[in-house]
Amino acid sequence: MTAATAAPPVLGPPAFGLPRQTLPPSARPGGDAPDRDADGGTAGRRGRRRAGVLAGLATATLVMFVLAVAVGSVAVPLSETARVLVGAEPHDPRWTVVIAQVRLPRAVTAALAGAALGAAGLQMQTLFRNPLADPYSLGVSAGASLGVALVVAGVGGSGATFTAGAAGTGRAGVIVAGAAGAAVVLVAVLTLARWVRSVVTLLVIGVVLGAAVSSLVSLLLTWTSPQRAIQYWTWSLGSFSGTSTDDLMVFAPTIGLGLAAGMASVKPLNALLLGENYARTAGVRVRWVRTVTLMGTSVLAGTVTAFCGPVAFLGIAVPHIARRLLGTSDHRLLLPASVLTGALVALACSTAAQLPGTGLVLPINVVTSLVGAPVVIAVLLRARPAAAGIT
Numbered sequence: 001m002t003a004a005t006a007a008p009p010v011l012g013p014p015a016f017g018l019p020r021q022t023l024p025p026s027a028r029p030g031g032d033a034p035d036r037d038a039d040g041g042t043a044g045r046r047g048r049r050r051a052g053v054l055a056g057l058a059t060a061t062l063v064m065f066v067l068a069v070a071v072g073s074v075a076v077p078l079s080e081t082a083r084v085l086v087g088a089e090p091h092d093p094r095w096t097v098v099i100a101q102v103r104l105p106r107a108v109t110a111a112l113a114g115a116a117l118g119a120a121g122l123q124m125q126t127l128f129r130n131p132l133a134d135p136y137s138l139g140v141s142a143g144a145s146l147g148v149a150l151v152v153a154g155v156g157g158s159g160a161t162f163t164a165g166a167a168g169t170g171r172a173g174v175i176v177a178g179a180a181g182a183a184v185v186l187v188a189v190l191t192l193a194r195w196v197r198s199v200v201t202l203l204v205i206g207v208v209l210g211a212a213v214s215s216l217v218s219l220l221l222t223w224t225s226p227q228r229a230i231q232y233w234t235w236s237l238g239s240f241s242g243t244s245t246d247d248l249m250v251f252a253p254t255i256g257l258g259l260a261a262g263m264a265s266v267k268p269l270n271a272l273l274l275g276e277n278y279a280r281t282a283g284v285r286v287r288w289v290r291t292v293t294l295m296g297t298s299v300l301a302g303t304v305t306a307f308c309g310p311v312a313f314l315g316i317a318v319p320h321i322a323r324r325l326l327g328t329s330d331h332r333l334l335l336p337a338s339v340l341t342g343a344l345v346a347l348a349c350s351t352a353a354q355l356p357g358t359g360l361v362l363p364i365n366v367v368t369s370l371v372g373a374p375v376v377i378a379v380l381l382r383a384r385p386a387a388a389g390i391t
Contacts (some may be wrong), residue, residue: 050333053325057340061111064347068107069099072354073361076103102241105248110240110350111343112255113304114314118322118342119262119335120297121315126269126331127293128203131379134315135301137203138189138294139210140182142217144305145236147181148174149217152232153224174235175247175306182302185213189298193291199276237363238309240350247307254303259339261296265289266331273329311346312365313372318342320375345371 070081076098080090084099120135128137136142151174189206196202221229243251268289271279276286304311322337323329349367 046327050326050328054333054337054340057325057337057344061340061344061347064344064351065107065111068110068347068351069103071351072098072103073358074098101245105243105245106241106350107347108248109243109251109308110346112252113240113308113311114318114342114344114346115339116255116258116300116304116342117311117314117346118318118338119259120300121317121342122319122322122331122335122338123262123265123269123293123297124315125319126272127290128199129272130200130203131320132316132376133203135297136210136305136310136315138206138298139185139213140189140298140302141305141310142210142213143181143183143185144178144302145181145310146213146217146220147177147179147184147306148235149220149232150181151177152228152235153220175250178306179302182298182305185209186295186298186302189294190291193294199290234363235309236365238311238365238368240308240346240353240364241361243307251303251307255300258296258300258303261292262300262335265293265296266335269293269331308364310365311368313368313376314342314346317372317375318345320379321345 066078066081066085069085070076070078076095080092080095081099083090084096085104090096117135121133124133124135124137125131127133188209189202192205193202196205221232268279268284271282271284272286272289279286279289301315318341319334319338322334322341325341326333326337328334346368349364349371353362353364353367355362
């Protein structure tokens with residue numbers, strides 16, 4: 001078999017009943033075949049197209065951010081919204097309160113949460129070579145949920161205020177409890193990662209650990225009052241509306257550190273696309289990369305869960321949307337695209353959840369599930385032809 005007819009590399013054994021995934025030439029890390037065609041322009045056109053896609057995503061995210069601030073139960077003129085965003089005084093002082101204290105923190109939270117989940121989902125899918133892996137696969141979200149359930153069941157009055165998103169001791173206690181629960185599960189996963197060589201085994205352990213922690217949450221809620229159980233259920237539906245400006249002083253830097261760690265790991269992740277053995281021969285410290293990736297994604301997922309609740313589907317769906325838009329699996333392009341796509345989709349879902357003109361607000365997971373479910377179904381349907389050797 002010649003080099004021109006060699007089969008594309010295989011991304012490891014199937015996981016959770018999924019077929020083996022193969023990489024077509026256009027999806028290999030950092031590479032696209034053929035690099036040039038007869039007129040020598042294929043690579044250049046492809047690069048310009050992908051640069052245009054990234055620029056389009058950035059522009060669309062900025063436009064959607066402005067819309068997310070302008071749209072709500074009370075319509076704010078776009079001109080007034082722009083004046084507040086650039087620091088000018090609006091013609092009606094009421095808009096300053098509505099935008100600066102309510103809508104702007106909500107929009108920033110949605111953008112940061114979507115970017116974090118998109119980047120974390122991409123890293124998890126690459127690390128575990130599983131298209132259905134997401135930031136919550138290792139049970140970090142379940143750990144955060146356990147921490148919040150302990151607050152709701154044990155502190156009743158203090159924990160009751162978080163559903164309204166009010167600042168103060170109640171919300172701070174819920175955030176700290178959620179972060180602590182996520183940290184406990186993260187430490188457990190990192191400890192197990194030192195003894196487990198197979199990433200598939202580690203993923204199974206994470207899923208089982210998450211299921212066990214979720215069962216503890218269910219048991220805890222069984223013993224608590226119905227009113228407090230409803231408080232937890234409301235939190236579990238997710239919301240971008242609860243964060244205040246003070247919350248963002250912690251939320252934004254933590255997400256920024258997690259995203260920076262992800263950007264620093266793009267080269268090792270590209271090598272891992274071709275398997276751990278190939279990565280080792282290329283000089284990648286696989287165990288170290290695995291530990292850093294698990295820590296970074298867990299910090300991103302745990303932080304989002306602590307502040308916003310367990311936001312569903314974004315971590316699974318966003319990386320696939322970004323791959324589809326770019327037509328590559330090169331993380332140097334795909335990670336920024338996942339960050340922008342995640343922010344864009346989260347802002348769009350947040351805007352749709354406000355049900356403009358009705359005065360009603362939907363839980364964010366209702367909207368994200370409607371967006372993410374078709375993407376996951378499409379991934380599963382595309383996996384069937386892959387099993388037959390079709391790329």
